[in-house]
Amino acid sequence: MGTYPPTDRRVRERTCAPVAQPNTVPTLTLNNGVEIPQLGFGVFQIDPADTSAAVQQALSVGYRHIDTAQMYGNEAEVAEGIAESGVDPSTIFVTSKINNNSHGYDATRRSFAETLDKLRTEQIDLILIHWPLPTVGDFLGTWRALEQEYADGRARAIGVSNFQPGHLQKLFEESTVVPAVNQIEVHPYFAQTGLREFDAQHGIATEGWSPIAQGDVLDDPVVGAIAKRIGKSPAQVVLRWHIQNGVIVFPKASSAERMTENFELFDFSLEPADMAEINALDRDGRRGPNPDTFDYVPD
Numbered sequence: 001m002g003t004y005p006p007t008d009r010r011v012r013e014r015t016c017a018p019v020a021q022p023n024t025v026p027t028l029t030l031n032n033g034v035e036i037p038q039l040g041f042g043v044f045q046i047d048p049a050d051t052s053a054a055v056q057q058a059l060s061v062g063y064r065h066i067d068t069a070q071m072y073g074n075e076a077e078v079a080e081g082i083a084e085s086g087v088d089p090s091t092i093f094v095t096s097k098i099n100n101n102s103h104g105y106d107a108t109r110r111s112f113a114e115t116l117d118k119l120r121t122e123q124i125d126l127i128l129i130h131w132p133l134p135t136v137g138d139f140l141g142t143w144r145a146l147e148q149e150y151a152d153g154r155a156r157a158i159g160v161s162n163f164q165p166g167h168l169q170k171l172f173e174e175s176t177v178v179p180a181v182n183q184i185e186v187h188p189y190f191a192q193t194g195l196r197e198f199d200a201q202h203g204i205a206t207e208g209w210s211p212i213a214q215g216d217v218l219d220d221p222v223v224g225a226i227a228k229r230i231g232k233s234p235a236q237v238v239l240r241w242h243i244q245n246g247v248i249v250f251p252k253a254s255s256a257e258r259m260t261e262n263f264e265l266f267d268f269s270l271e272p273a274d275m276a277e278i279n280a281l282d283r284d285g286r287r288g289p290n291p292d293t294f295d296y297v298p299d
């Protein structure tokens, strides 16, 4: 955790990355100046028992950005994977998210401290409110707690996830720090153009979760035709579409082959006509919960 990409040659030599060049991944600059690698590795639905190995594998491929959450139950195993990898932790950008059962100022402060313990760090790169829970939660109290962690230097950046314009507007009106990112569902069947524009207008970077719609967009004939013509895989085409849209992505994959495939996005680009064809796939294809009504609070 810390700066990216590694500038110290000794750091690069200590990595177990055999082929990939970590510095091929571009960074975006968040609204407080913090740099974030635009491509990372997501660990949702990776069993805790498998997470350390998956993180080590992803780091060996070249990923230097890991997206986890309290909800995923694998923060400690992410830290274990980083520790076991031999990669300097200061070169790895780590994000976690406050769970739905920790809304409110005091509960957020407590659960954030637990996250730092599990991640074996005194400062996280990015911490998000996972869901706004507008009907049952307290995202304003949660945000004020994260503002305090940020002010005290325990988070390099703070942001939100699954926030709609109305939720963001409330933060703008009743708090101080503008979120650095908004992590939302984005893929060709649910492009979220309006919300991405809203984020950009307010200096908020958009992160796209389920960037390949958990595989569902990979059989699309338009994606398939572009992939065949340019000699790339459907996943690479869709992930490259995100990259060219300026969206930060962290696809999840189980095998080294898929991790590598998803990492190799920076030696080609999509033509404007390809981008337009993929843009035209947009439909009401939300896969996950609607943030305006989602009210799941675990025990």
Ligand SMILES: NC(=O)C1=CN([C@@H]2O[C@H](COP(=O)(O)OP(=O)(O)OC[C@H]3O[C@@H](n4cnc5c(N)ncnc54)[C@H](OP(=O)(O)O)[C@@H]3O)[C@@H](O)[C@H]2O)C=CC1
Binding pocket: 041, 042, 043, 044, 045, 067, 068, 130, 161, 162, 183, 184, 208, 209, 210, 211, 212, 213, 214, 215, 218, 235, 236, 250, 251, 252, 253, 254, 255, 258, 261, 262, 288
């Ligand atoms: N903030 C939020 O509310 C949410 C955040 N997230 C974050 O976003 C990350 C990614 O989203 P996720 O929902 O996992 O979905 P993704 O869109 O990343 O898709 C993952 C699925 O696609 C498969 N896959 C990965 N690469 C390929 C490939 N090259 N070819 C074919 N299939 C492939 C994986 O299979 P296999 O594993 O078998 O290789 C897995 O089933 C999460 O891990 C999490 O960090 C996700 C959901 C909600």
Ligand SMILES: O=C(O)C(=O)[C@@H](O)[C@H](O)C(=O)CO
Binding pocket: 044, 069, 071, 130, 288, 289
């Ligand atoms: O993966 C995440 O980050 C999520 O928030 C999801 O698990 C989400 O809560 C969901 O899929 C609920 O069905």
